Amino acid sequence: xxxxxxxxxxxxxxxxxxxxxxxxxxxxxxxxxxxxxxxxxxxxxxxxxxxxxxxxxxxxxxxxxxxxxxxxxxxxxxxxxxxxxxxxxxxxxxxxxxxxxxxxxxxxxxxxxxxxxxxxxxxxxxxxxxxxxxxxxxxxxxxxxxxxxxxxxxxxxxxxxxxxxxxxxxxxxxxxxxxxxxxxxxxxxxxxxxxxxxxxxxxxxxxxxxxxxxxxxxxxxxxxxxxxxxxxxxxxxxxxxxxxxxxxxxxxxxxxxxxxxxxxxxxxxxxxxxxxxxxxxxxxxxxxxxxxxxxxxxxxxxxxxxxxxxxxxxxxxxxxxxxxxxxxxxxxxxxxxxxxxxxxxxxxxxxxxxxxxxxxxxxxxxxxxxxxxxxxxxxxxxxxxxxxxxxxxxxxxxxxxxxxxxxxxxxxxxxxxxxxxxxxxxxxxxxxxxxxxxxxxxxxxxxxxxxxx
Numbered sequence: 421x422x423x424x425x426x427x428x429x430x431x432x433x434x435x436x437x438x439x440x441x442x443x444x445x446x447x448x449x450x451x452x453x454x455x456x457x458x459x460x461x462x463x464x465x466x467x468x469x470x471x472x473x474x475x476x477x478x479x480x481x482x483x484x485x486x487x488x489x490x491x492x493x494x495x496x497x498x499x500x501x502x503x504x505x506x507x508x509x510x511x512x513x514x515x516x517x518x519x520x521x522x523x524x525x526x527x528x529x530x531x532x533x534x535x536x537x538x539x540x541x542x543x544x545x546x547x548x549x550x551x552x553x554x555x556x557x558x559x560x561x562x563x564x565x566x567x568x569x570x571x572x573x574x575x576x577x578x579x580x581x582x583x584x585x586x587x588x589x590x591x592x593x594x595x596x597x598x599x600x601x602x603x604x605x606x607x608x609x610x611x612x613x614x615x616x617x618x619x620x621x622x623x624x625x626x627x628x629x630x631x632x633x634x635x636x637x638x639x640x641x642x643x644x645x646x647x648x649x650x651x652x653x654x655x656x657x658x659x660x661x662x663x664x665x666x667x668x669x670x671x672x673x674x675x676x677x678x679x680x681x682x683x684x685x686x687x688x689x690x691x692x693x694x695x696x697x698x699x700x701x702x703x704x705x706x707x708x709x710x711x712x713x714x715x716x717x718x719x720x721x722x723x724x725x726x727x728x729x730x731x732x733x734x735x736x737x738x739x740x741x742x743x744x745x746x747x748x749x750x751x752x753x754x755x756x757x758x759x760x761x762x763x764x765x766x767x768x769x770x771x772x773x774x775x776x777x778x779x780x781x782x783x784x785x786x787x788x789x790x791x792x793x794x795x796x797x798x799x800x801x802x803x804x805x806x807x808x809x810x811x812x813x814x815x816x817x818x819x820x821x822x823x824x825x826x827x828x829x830x831x832x833x834x835x836x837x838x839x840x841x842x843x844x845x846x847x848x849x850x851x852x853x854x855x856x857x858x859x860x861x862x863x864x865x866x867x868x869x870x871x872x873x
Contacts, residue, residue: 451478455611458618464685465627466701467493467617472610481607484529484547485517485539490617491551492523498559498626512537528555546581546604548613549594552620553584561624565590571602578604593620628681636689639663643743644689650675651682656835660745662729663690664835667738673713676739680704683741692731692743696723700733700741712737720831732831746830747802748809756814764788768868769814776804778811785870787854788815794863798838805829805840805864812866817856821848825858825866832860840864 451459455478462468472486496503507525508518513535520537523529529551531537557563565586568574577585585602588594593616597603608616621627636644643663645653652666665686667679684697700723707715715735723731734740761769768788770778777791790811792804812822832841843860850856850868858866 451611455615458615459611460689461618461621461627462490462614463688465497465621466681466684466697467497467627468614478611478614479609481542482610482613483539484537484541484543485515485520486610487543487548487551487608487613488523488529489517489519490613491528491555492519492526494617494621494626495526495528495555495558497621497628498624510537511535515539527558542607543613544605545594545602545608546577546585548608548616549588550581550584552593552616553587556587556620556624559624559626563587569602570600571596572600573602573604576604577602591623593623636686644686646682646686649682651679651686654835656838659833659835659838660747661833661835662743662745664740664742664744666740669738673737676714680739683739687731687741687743690743692725696725696731699723700731703733704735704739707735709737714738722827722831730827730830734831742831744830746826747833748805748826748830756810758814761814769811771807771811774807775800776807776811782870786867787870788866788868790866792840792864796863801839808864808866815868817850821850821856824848828858829860829864834862837862 459468459478467490472490503519503522506522508521510521510524511534512520512524512531515537517539520529520539524531524537529537532541553563563583565583567586567590568582569586569589571577571585571589574582574585581604585594585604589602594602597606618627635647637647638644639655641655641657641662643655645663645665650668650671652664652668654664654666655661663686665683667676667683671679680701684701687697687700700721703717703721704715707717709716714737716737717733717735721733725731729743729745732742732744734742758769760772762772763769764780764787766780766782766787768780770780770788775793775796777789777793779789780787781789788811790808792801792808796804809822809826812825813819828843828846829840832843833839834841839862840860843858843864845857845859848856848858854868854870856866856868858864
């Protein structure tokens with residue numbers, strides 16, 4: 421009795437210690453070491469969907485829907501076809517996922533009944549073997565096993581899965597889990613399923629031969645770039661451009677799809693999240709111009725990363741993707757010293773002392789005119805643009821307008837000459853009724869004028 425009481429006291433103290441230390445079990449957030457190469461291969465081949473990457477729950481059991489989408493993705497990759505070419509109708513009442521319909525019409529999957537697919541149900545090992553077996557057969561590969569697998573629990577394998585289990589065992593795609601057991605009704609984790617599919621993809625040549633970081637070399641700033649590439653690659657840490665990947669503007673347009681995949685692979689190997697990569701890929705595909713056989717975007721497409729960096733996509737009959745830290749990223753939080761400003765008769769504030777060119781001319785309706793000097797370079801031009809944005813903030817120009825200007829200056833920056841690049845004339849109406857106009861071409865100009873004149 422005393423021993424039992426001591427054991428209870430020990431367990432209670434142990435739990436209290438964990439609670440007080442703030443320990444909360446949330447599951448693993450990174451893949452196991454043995455699964456990392458396979459996950460990298462699937463990622464580099466654009467096969468990991470946003471749902472699979474969500475929260476990175478690699479040790480969670482994979483569902484029937486998730487495994488089906490992975491298997492379908494490998495089929496599409498192997499066949500060189502597209503999702504749009506495959507019929508997505510299906511008889512199931514418990515899912516609206518078109519990819520379930522596509523896999524069903526291809527013959528890769530079946531339901532658990534005529535009307536139910538059970539998409540959220542955790543898939544079993546014998547179901548996985550059967551899907552993989554069907555998929556391999558559809559690729560024109562003979563899938564009749566030479567003999568029945570000799571697992572000690574083969575008697576537990578359903579009749580419809582015996583041939584599939586034996587084939588996957590024969591091909592080395594599926595092994596036992598200990599004591600020579602196949603455990604047909606047990607579940608598989610996401611990372612185990614990813615390793616299985618990556619191994620099949622490598623074995624039968626379905627996936628591009630991306631491997632590990634050995635295919636890449638390291639830049640001075642730590643970013644990785646392909647060892648052999650036709651891409652134009654730039655970096656300029658002085659202007660916070662970490663990596664710029666550009667397709668050859670004079671190269672054949674038919675190479676653009678493969679160039680895009682190489683650029684996206686480079687982003688992935690540099691740990692840009694799959695969600696960001698998928699958004700960029702979709703934007704490129706959506707902007708494809710049939711007449712040019714190339715992507716064309718009217719404006720830059722920008723994604724702000726959690727760590728303060730930005731990824732920017734520009735397409736002008738080619739692909740240009742940059743990773744950089746905005747030059748004026750801290751502008752929103754900069755404290756403005758009002759004592760350094762004076763107020764004009766028209767109500768606007770200008771610096772008492774500044775290296776900018778600042779003027780107003782109310783007779784012509786110009787309330788405020790601010791220019792950087794075209795001869796300024798390096799630190800001087802950076803300081804001038806900081807001053808320019810501070811003037812806007814002091815005059816209570818809407819923050820979204822200030823940030824828009826900051827983004828355009830940063831993203832259009834001429835990293836070779838270390839000057840503002842070209843920004844077309846842009847108009848913005850202000851809450852006061854005045855109009856703000858900004859533009860840039862080697863120097864930056866912002867003008868505010870009265871709409872009545």
